[in-house]
Amino acid sequence: MDVREALYTTRMMRRMHPDAIPLEVQARILDAAIRAPNGGNTQRWHFLTVDNPDTNAELAPIYRRCRQKEYEDMAAGTFAVPLENPEGHAATMRQTTKSADFLVKHFTEIPLLLFVFAIDDHGGANIYPAIWSTLLAARVEGVAA
Ligand SMILES: Cc1cc2nc3c(=O)[nH]c(=O)nc-3n(C[C@H](O)[C@H](O)[C@H](O)COP(=O)(O)O)c2cc1C
Numbered sequence: 001m002d003v004r005e006a007l008y009t010t011r012m013m014r015r016m017h018p019d020a021i022p023l024e025v026q027a028r029i030l031d032a033a034i035r036a037p038n039g040g041n042t043q044r045w046h047f048l049t050v051d052n053p054d055t056n057a058e059l060a061p062i063y064r065r066c067r068q069k070e071y072e073d074m075a076a077g078t079f080a081v082p083l084e085n086p087e088g089h090a091a092t093m094r095q096t097t098k099s100a101d102f103l104v105k106h107f108t109e110i111p112l113l114l115f116v117f118a119i120d121d122h123g124g125a126n127i128y129p130a131i132w133s134t135l136l137a138a139r140v141e142g143v144a145a
Pocket residue numbers: 012013014015095096099100
């Protein structure tokens with residue numbers, strides 16, 4: 001797959017196959033991530049992968065609680081509502097909730113979790129390119145993310 005196809009077809013996914021991601025594929029994805037541009041090439045990041053179902057099972061209730069908190073924030077109007085199209089915003093929120101609920105339900109089936117830790121990265125300027133490279137590299141490998 002060339003770069004343009006990856007750029008044009010990479011999407012966020014919450015419904016994914018449970019098939020294991022081979023270690024060499026994980027390594028290629030991470031190798032792309034750490035080539036991303038970052039301030040002063042200081043690489044102030046850590047990546048942590050989890051491909052162990054037992055660990056997923058421990059993390060699942062934490063994820064469920066986090067989603068619950070997000071829904072409470074949404075209900076309390078903490079997120080900005082675009083005034084020009086409140087109906088469209090409500091529809092987006094319904095769709096987001098539906099797909100997030102699916103992920104809560106199927107959390108233990110996610111074959112690979114990738115945690116990205118940014119060190120002293122105010123605003124995310126240094127870490128977001130690495131995350132985007134991760135998503136593109138995953139797309140090239142046929143891995144939804
Ligand atoms: C930059 C960005 C920010 C996002 N922020 C949120 C968010 O705050 N809450 C949320 O539940 N999903 C968030 N998402 C996830 C997407 O809304 C969602 O995964 C994507 O639209 C796929 O939805 P689907 O599973 O319904 O196809 C975000 C995605 C991106 C790319």
